[in-house]
Every structure is written in structure tokens, then in C-alpha cells.
Amino acid sequence: MLYRQKFDTFIRIYDDVGYITNKSDFGDRVTDASGAVFLKALSRKPKTLPEMSAEIAQAFIGADPAELEQDIVDFYAVLEQDGFIVSGETEAELDQKDTRFSYAALEPKTIKKDFTPVIRRAEKSTQEYLDEHFKGKPHLTSLQIELTSRCNERCVHCYIPHENKISDIDPALFYDVLDQCRDMGVLGLTLSGGEPMLHKNFCDFLRKAKGYDFSLNILSNLTLLNDEIIAEMKANRLSSVQVSLYSMNPAIHDSITAVPGSFVKTRDAILKLIENDIPLQISCPTVKQNKDSYVEVLNWAHEHKVRAETDYIMMARYDHTTGNLDNRLSLDEVGKVISDIITNDPDYQREVSGADFEERDQRDRSNDIVCGVCVSSICMVANGNVYPCAGWQDYVVGNVKETPLKEIWESSPRVQYLRALRKKDFPKCTDCADKGFCAMCMVRNANENRELSRVGTVGDPLKINEHFCKVAALNRKIVLDWKQKLQDRVG
Numbered sequence: 001m002l003y004r005q006k007f008d009t010f011i012r013i014y015d016d017v018g019y020i021t022n023k024s025d026f027g028d029r030v031t032d033a034s035g036a037v038f039l040k041a042l043s044r045k046p047k048t049l050p051e052m053s054a055e056i057a058q059a060f061i062g063a064d065p066a067e068l069e070q071d072i073v074d075f076y077a078v079l080e081q082d083g084f085i086v087s088g089e090t091e092a093e094l095d096q097k098d099t100r101f102s103y104a105a106l107e108p109k110t111i112k113k114d115f116t117p118v119i120r121r122a123e124k125s126t127q128e129y130l131d132e133h134f135k136g137k138p139h140l141t142s143l144q145i146e147l148t149s150r151c152n153e154r155c156v157h158c159y160i161p162h163e164n165k166i167s168d169i170d171p172a173l174f175y176d177v178l179d180q181c182r183d184m185g186v187l188g189l190t191l192s193g194g195e196p197m198l199h200k201n202f203c204d205f206l207r208k209a210k211g212y213d214f215s216l217n218i219l220s221n222l223t224l225l226n227d228e229i230i231a232e233m234k235a236n237r238l239s240s241v242q243v244s245l246y247s248m249n250p251a252i253h254d255s256i257t258a259v260p261g262s263f264v265k266t267r268d269a270i271l272k273l274i275e276n277d278i279p280l281q282i283s284c285p286t287v288k289q290n291k292d293s294y295v296e297v298l299n300w301a302h303e304h305k306v307r308a309e310t311d312y313i314m315m316a317r318y319d320h321t322t323g324n325l326d327n328r329l330s331l332d333e334v335g336k337v338i339s340d341i342i343t344n345d346p347d348y349q350r351e352v353s354g355a356d357f358e359e360r361d362q363r364d365r366s367n368d369i370v371c372g373v374c375v376s377s378i379c380m381v382a383n384g385n386v387y388p389c390a391g392w393q394d395y396v397v398g399n400v401k402e403t404p405l406k407e408i409w410e411s412s413p414r415v416q417y418l419r420a421l422r423k424k425d426f427p428k429c430t431d432c433a434d435k436g437f438c439a440m441c442m443v444r445n446a447n448e449n450r451e452l453s454r455v456g457t458v459g460d461p462l463k464i465n466e467h468f469c470k471v472a473a474l475n476r477k478i479v480l481d482w483k484q485k486l487q488d489r490v491g
Contacts, residue, residue, distance in 0.1 A: 222269035366424035438472030
């Protein structure tokens, strides 16, 4: 019998924990130390059961060979049943079973059987689970690399000042960072811009990244998509391509990108990716221009079986200028979007209808980390500067041209400062009645003010952005009013 991990499956071993994820159905599993040994024996190349048993047995001195082999068979049977690996008598059989992501095959999610004690379903997202597991010992599991700051669109809400969109990453630097990420056990790699496809080496970068077995994501407007890029995407193990589509009305979309004809290019490219079964996610930020038409994008995406979401949150530019916020929704406009969401989104309705919804964030979380930046994720731009997250590019924590990424991650004073922050450092948020409806964000705080922070940078992440406090209060009121009306109808 031959065993092989599937094309869309990724495996990482973190200390005594095994982690396996399949990006086709966004499933995750975590194992104990014994299970980690079993996972480590898997490969993208077929292995026989005797080969794997011999390899695994080295970690279990004194174990009964027959019992160990049965444990191996049972363990892999669970993983195969849930779509992470394939088995068969021949490589041809493995290839036949190794079905990849396909829009044609997408069906509503079904509840699967419980798993053995050795394998646990990850009830939280990949990043949330890893954040929790490595609490107190941060591991870099996700890196975003800006391949170029140049962009062929001029989106009115963009947090990157247009005059700063001028540089491309040096290929040698990119390849060096890939080596460093491999050595650090990074799982997720996101390639972004600007517009990443503007970089002349974009296809070479995809080919190179494939050899490192990263879970690869691409952020792009897709207006430059061509057959060569599609071929490289299909050959790679892409977890997702994320694209912004602002309206199904070309005039509205183009008014946001400030580029005539951009809607047609982006829409046609999305259809091309669907045709080629490349995983896709549509983002539809809601601004003043598309506040009355964003729902059409979500409906269109649903018809094509594409994941899509809207976001009415907008941050100031990272140089602390706020001209882009002229396009941000007013509170009344935000209220309409929230009302639309709770009226039309069954998943959100189920979430807020839960018996513990109002109490879930009332427990003491004062010692929790604020977010995953510098705990499990970090970003870098084309010139080698490293910063906490997308949008916070003036808060430089190091430069990989001068300092290895591992050293920046472990020793940068600014990284240590952010990593040490806890929710209790934001007392207004800790005691706020609306905290269950708010995700306090340090970059939104920092970008929208010019005050000095405690580490001497402009833009204090600890100064609460009052706009989002008002949004959270509004969100809470709308949800509670909706729940009350629902109870009145039922009662």
C-alpha cells in the first residue's frame, strides 16, 4: 500500500505538535506528539507502509511492531477519510484519488464524524489555534511580502500614499527571504503589492515559492492576469487569490479604482480563474461610492461559488494623512450596511442568536494578546523593511537587508514592545459594554493620529480611535434590536 499527502495539503511540525491543513476545503487538524511523528513520515512522494513503519518505529523504541503498524493504518485512514492524504496500490491510483480544488465539485459543507483522540478538529482558524498553542513562545507562521509598491490602479480608499508606490523587490532579496522562511517553519506566504503582477519576475517568484511548500496566497487586482500567470498558478499549491471587486456597475467600480476599464478586466480575470479552478476570494470594501451596490457583488460571487465578503472599515494612510477617509461611510451609512448584513446573512444571524453571544466577551481577557501581529505574523515591503501588519508601514521593526528575519522576529525592541502589550493596556476597551462588537485595531489607532508613541514613532497605537467605538456601539444596538424583534415575533 502506498501513501501520499494530497496536492492541496500542507504539513508542519511545531515543537511537539503536528499540524495538517487542506486549503481546498479550509480544513485543519492538529495532533499530539505521537501524531506529529506519524505526520512527519508523510510526503508528497509516495511511500510504502513498510517504509513509513520503519521510519516511525525509530521514535517508538520497544513498541510492538504489529500494534504500531495497525496504529499507523488507523491514523492514516482517518486522514484519508477527511481529504488530507491518499492511498492506493499504484501511483496512478493515487493520482486518480488526488482530486484538487474545483468549483464544479463544491457542495454545501457537511458535518463529518468525530475524530479519534489522537486527532482533533481545529475548532478555531489556523492562525487562532497556532496563536493559542504558542502563547508565550511566538512562532512566525505567516509572512506577507510586498513584491512591489507600484500599482496600476489608484483606489480612492487605499492606505498607501500614491507617491510612495515606486519600488520593486530585488529578486535576490526575495529568494533569500524564502530561505529564511523555510528555516523558520513559516506555513503561510502572501505575495502582495501594490500590484504584485507588475513585477517582471512575478512568474519566477511563483515557481521558486512552489519548491518551498508554502501555503501561498496572492493579493491582486487581476487586471494584468495572462495565460503564463494562470499556468504558474495552476502548477502551484495556491491557497487563495484575493481580489477586490467593488460593484457590478462598471462606472462605480472604475470610479473607486480611478482607472477606466478596470471593472471589465477584473471581472473577466475572475471568470478565467474560476474556469481554471484556482481558489479565489472576492473582497468588496464598502465605501461611499458603492454603498448601494456592494450586495450585487456578493450575490454575483455566490452564483459563481466564490467566497466573498464586505468590509465597511477603512483606515487612514500609513503616513497619517486622512484624505482617503473622505470616502469612508458615515455612521448612518454604516448602520444601513450592518442592518443589511444581519437581515441577509444566515451565518451572522445564527452567531448573534446564540445563547452565549452577549456573554462571550464579558469574561476576563485582560491578559490576552491584542492581536496576532508580531506574535504569529509579520510583513515586509520591497525595500526590505519589516513592519507589523499591512497598513502599518511607517512602524519599521527592522530591515532584512541588515538583520536576519529570525533576529528581527526574536530581538527587535519594537517587536518586543508590541508583543508585550495586552488588552489591559487599553482600559477603555476592557471595560467597554460594546467590546463584543468591536475588534480594536492598533494600526487603525496609529494611522489616524500623529501623536508620538511610547517607542518614539509617530502614530500612537494605544490612542483609541473613537470612530470605531461609535461603530461598535451602533453594531451592538442594531443586533440587540434585531434579536428583540425576533423574540417578540416568536413569543
